[in-house]
Amino acid sequence: MRRGYFLVWMSILGIVGLLWAVNLNAQPEDILLDDQSVFTSRSRPPVEFPHLRHFDDAGIECSECHHRFKDGENIVDEAELEEDGEGVKCASCHKHKPGFRFEPDLDPTQRTLQQAYHRMCTGCHRQVSKENETSGPVTCGECHPKKKEPK
Numbered sequence: 001m002r003r004g005y006f007l008v009w010m011s012i013l014g015i016v017g018l019l020w021a022v023n024l025n026a027q028p029e030d031i032l033l034d035d036q037s038v039f040t041s042r043s044r045p046p047v048e049f050p051h052l053r054h055f056d057d058a059g060i061e062c063s064e065c066h067h068r069f070k071d072g073e074n075i076v077d078e079a080e081l082e083e084d085g086e087g088v089k090c091a092s093c094h095k096h097k098p099g100f101r102f103e104p105d106l107d108p109t110q111r112t113l114q115q116a117y118h119r120m121c122t123g124c125h126r127q128v129s130k131e132n133e134t135s136g137p138v139t140c141g142e143c144h145p146k147k148k149e150p151k
């Protein structure tokens with residue numbers, strides 16, 4: 001290979017690497033919620049979650065969704081919310097208990113991951129649309145859409 005080509009390839013690799021590094025630092029825009037460690041045999045398709053849109057466009061605080069409680073108070077700090085950070089994954093606290101049945105007065109962390117998500121996502125969407133503001137989906141098929149084309 002001639003030296004000129006080599007240099008061109010090296011600089012392309014450099015640019016790609018740089019873009020990749022920059023992208024790693026940015027907050028993820030859309031997250032596919034597909035927790036295969038908990039939902040080992042899914043009955044519904046995974047959920048496309050426009051993460052960025054919620055806090056950038058809709059202006060929702062990080063702490064409306066992310067939390068770490070101390071003495072009943074949410075003390076989560078934006079700075080601790082990093083990709084692969086300890087308290088970011090909902091499943092790290094909301095664990096799945098097989099055979100679990102819903103009881104209203106139960107410790108919230110004893111609820112299943114599915115319930116934690118449904119309460120948070122659908123709960124807020126219902127609340128917001130009650131206030132006649134633009135809101136998110138509340139029906140099963142809107143969040144768990146049947147696949148149109150195979151990927």
Ligand code: HEC
Pocket residue numbers: 033034035036039041042043044045046047113114117118121122125136137138139140141143144
């Ligand atoms: C606002 C969005 C939203 C709505 C509306 C919603 N879900 Fe979900 N659901 C989720 C999310 C998020 C998860 C967790 C997905 C993950 O991490 O894999 C989930 C998980 C589940 C799971 C466990 C995973 C699986 O596939 O077995 C089931 C079952 C489920 N939902 C059924 C329903 C049904 C039935 C309805 C309608 C009554 C519904 N969902 C409405 C967002 C939603």
Ligand code: HEC
Pocket residue numbers: 027028031049051054055060061062063064065066078081082083084088089090091
């Ligand atoms: C509307 C709810 C909501 C808001 C607002 C929100 N997040 Fe999230 N965020 C989530 C959910 C749900 C996940 C997925 C958690 C999981 O995979 O268990 C997530 C994941 C993340 C992740 C991990 C990304 C990944 O791909 O693993 C980071 C980092 C993060 N959020 C930071 C933030 C920061 C910083 C803010 C505020 C500027 C914020 N989030 C606002 C709901 C929200």
Ligand code: HEC
Pocket residue numbers: 065066067068069072087088089090091092093094108109111115116117119120
């Ligand atoms: C560090 C542990 C931790 C993480 C991570 C976490 N939670 Fe929680 N969550 C809790 C605790 C503890 C409570 C109970 C708070 C209280 O005392 O009311 C709670 C409460 C909740 C509640 C309201 C209580 C209810 O069921 O009525 C919802 C909904 C919820 N979490 C969903 C989520 C979602 C969705 C995520 C991921 C974005 C998440 N949680 C991440 C620990 C955690």
Ligand code: HEC
Pocket residue numbers: 047048049050053054057058060064065117120121122124125128134135136137143
């Ligand atoms: C604290 C309130 C709140 C929570 C929690 C929340 N959402 Fe939303 N969501 C909204 C609002 C408000 C909108 C409308 C945003 C807009 O279009 O301006 C929205 C919009 C959406 C949309 C529609 C985006 C579009 O393209 O029209 C989806 C999908 C969605 N949310 C999924 C989720 C899922 C999944 C979760 C749980 C992981 C979740 N949301 C949690 C408030 C919330």
